Amino acid sequence: MGYRVVVAGATGNVGREMLNILDERQFPVDEIAALASRRSLGTEVSFGDKTLKTxxxxxxxxxxxxxxxxxxxxxxxxxxxxxxxxxxxxxxDNSSLYRYDPDVPLIVPEVNAHAIHDYSKKNIIANPNCSTAQMVVALKPLHDRAKIKRVVVSTYQSVSGSGKAAIDELWDQTKAVYNPTDNYERKVYPKDIAFNVIPHIDVFLEDGSTKEEWKMVAETKKIVDPSIKVTATCVRVPVFVGHSEAINIEFEDFLDEDEARDILREAPGIMVIDKREDGGYVTPKECVGDFATFISRIRQDSTVENGLNLWCVSDNLRKGAALNAVQIAEVLGREVLKKG
Incomplete structure (x- = not known):
């Protein structure tokens, strides 16, 4: 016996990915419903070889x-x-609404699947922010070995994190560079994104950080360990899909880069591609459509006593959103509802 599953927001980028991933991972679905707002009523979406009307x-x-x-x-x-x-x-839920609610578990299955049992307080489980999700997958196995004190992360986030309109905006601006007669109207970002980077994601807060940066701090503490100190700089880059992160980690105990590499190779959800040669690392373009979080450029940081640097790349529409949500459903089905 399988499950009766609803996908709400089925016509959006993440909703369509949810449908794709449910099919790809052969989630035990007996019946599925695709929901959308009234203006999208009747729009057709794909689920495997089936076509669903919203x-x-x-x-x-x-x-x-x-x-x-x-x-x-x-x-x-x-x-x-x-x-x-x-x-x-x-x-x-993939939105930010319930992530910081103490009665709603915030889950990344590779990291804190045990917390899923708290869902019954409100019958709601929160999906983390896309930039947080891939980072904590990398942090958790290292934290278990050497205990993380502090994380400094700089993100390079694709425009798909802002939705379809942002993808269109990057495309239109890129075309206009080569065809100056092409007109475009900037709607999503405050500055041009084509051939540019924008150190501004979400709204600015009083302390000068942005809401996206605050999310990475708060969510890492809730998912991994409240004692970890995190500082983030989040940047939008002219990439269609795939978030990248340069992560600097300071541990309480020394962790050798070779041991860290071995730990990450054995960790769930991670693929280590780390060769010290031209092309021996993963870029966002190469991670699109993949389930894994890719780790490269693992190396000692000699400027602190117990420091490590690494490069982390993942498909933000997958691990950062749709895949993580489906993985939560898999854990809940396997450990709690136990139908499939």
């Missing part, structure tokens, strides 16, 4: 459904998640 989330009855994977943003989630949860359908 249903109106506003009138959908969540009773009798096992999971609802939400990719609809915080405002809509605030309205519909409590309705689904009250109907007995477990909500796995």
């Amino acid at each position: 249903q109106d989330i506003d009138t959908f009855d969540f009773s009798g459904w096992d999971f609802a994977l939400f990719a609809i943003g915080s405002d809509a989630t605030k309205k519909y998640a409590p309705i689904a949860a009250k109907a007995g359908c477990v909500v796995i």
Whole structure:
């Protein structure tokens, strides 16, 4: 026996990836419903070799459904998640709405799957921010061995993290560089993104950091260990899909780079590609469509007593969003609901 699964926001980038990944991983689905807003009602989306017509989330009855994977943003989630949860359908939410709620577990299955059992307090489980998800997959096995004191991370985040409109904006601006007669209107970013980098993701906070940077700090503490100090600089780059991160880690105990490499090779969800030669590392373009978080450039940091540097790359629409949500559903099904 399988599950009755809902994908809310099925016409968006993340929602479509959720449908793809449910099929690719052969999630035990007995019945599936694709939901969207009324303006997208009847839009067709693919699930394996099937074509689904979207249903109106506003009138959908969540009773009798096992999971609802939400990719609809915080405002809509605030309205519909409590309705689904009250109907007995477990909500796995990709927005930021519930991530910092103490009664809602924030889960990366490779890192803190044990915390999933707390879902019953609200019948909701939160998916972390895309930049946090890939980083904590890399941090956790190293933290278990040598205990992390401090993390300094600089991100290089693709435009797909801002949605389809941002992908279109990068494409239109790129074309305009080669065809000056092509006009474009900047709608998503405050400055041009084509052939540029923008050190600004989400809104600015009082201390000068951005909300994206704050998320990486708060979420790492909730998922891995509240004692870890994190400082982040988050940058948008002209890449369509795939987030990259340069991570500097300071440990309480010494950790040799060779041992770190071996630990990461054995860790779940990680692929180590680390050759000290031209091309012996992974770039965001190469990670697109893959399930893994890729680690390269592992090396000692000689400027601190117990320091390590590494390069971390992942498909943000997958591990940073859709894949992680499906993995949460897999763990919940395997350990709690136990149908599949």
